[in-house]
Amino acid sequence: MDEDHKLTKDEKKALRKIEWQEKERSETRNAKIKKISTWIGAILVILIVVFVLFESITTPTTPTQTIKIAPVSARDIKTGNPKAKVTLLEYADFQCSACAVYHPIVNQLLSAYGNKINYVFRMFPLVNAHPNALTSAQAAYAAYKQNAFFAYGDILFNKQTEWSELQDPTTAFTESGRAAATPRLESVPTKKFPTCFI
Numbered sequence: 008m009d010e011d012h013k014l015t016k017d018e019k020k021a022l023r024k025i026e027w028q029e030k031e032r033s034e035t036r037n038a039k040i041k042k043i044s045t046w047i048g049a050i051l052v053i054l055i056v057v058f059v060l061f062e063s064i065t066t067p068t069t070p071t072q073t074i075k076i077a078p079v080s081a082r083d084i085k086t087g088n089p090k091a092k093v094t095l096l097e098y099a100d101f102q103c104s105a106c107a108v109y110h111p112i113v114n115q116l117l118s119a120y121g122n123k124i125n126y127v128f129r130m131f132p133l134v135n136a137h138p139n140a141l142t143s144a145q146a147a148y149a150a151y152k153q154n155a156f157f158a159y160g161d162i163l164f165n166k167q168t169e170w171s172e173l174q175d176p177t178t179a180f181t182e183s184g185r186a187a188a189t190p191r192l193e194s195v196p197t198k199k200f201p202t203c204f205i
Contacts, residue, residue, distance in 0.1 A: 085128070089125050096127045096129065099130070100130070102139050102143055107167045113126070137171070139173065143180070
């Protein structure tokens with residue numbers, strides 16, 4: 008306080024001005040530092056988000072498995088042009104309702120493209136889910152051995168609801184007297200069909 012009394016009014020005014028200027032410079036500097044820090048922080052956050060997004064897009068969330076599918080061979084059940092550029096390979100279960108829904112679409116493709124497509128059918132009976140899947144596949148294979156696979160496959164899919172819930176569909180597939188209610192291979196003598204079927 009003694010110093011304040013010794014200063015003149017002009018000196019006090021000059022001192023307050025200097026203090027005010029220093030305070031203003033200090034506030035300006037702090038504001039700039041705060042602004043720069045905010046921008047650096049924002050840029051770092053953006054970079055981290057971009058990095059995380061990039062990593063999540065490029066890194067698979069689950070390990071991918073390579074599934075090897077056997078090439079089409081002479082052992083396959085097929086129709087159409089074996090030299091076609093397009094091969095439709097279907098794995099199906101005759102008792103599967105989704106396969107039955109898909110079957111007419113396959114038939115439409117075969118009708119529309121004929122010799123421009125090679126159609127390969129591979130039986131894939133899902134025995135854990137469909138109790139008659141294996142039996143129907145065996146019946147279809149017996150039809151295949153008698154050159155009637157696709158006709159019989161149509162019958163199996165079209166009449167799926169009639170045989171799929173049977174306890175034992177074997178007799179339904181072979182019994183000649185039940186042709187109207189269950190799929191039966193009409194064009195093949197009944198004696199020949201059960202022999203192949205067994």
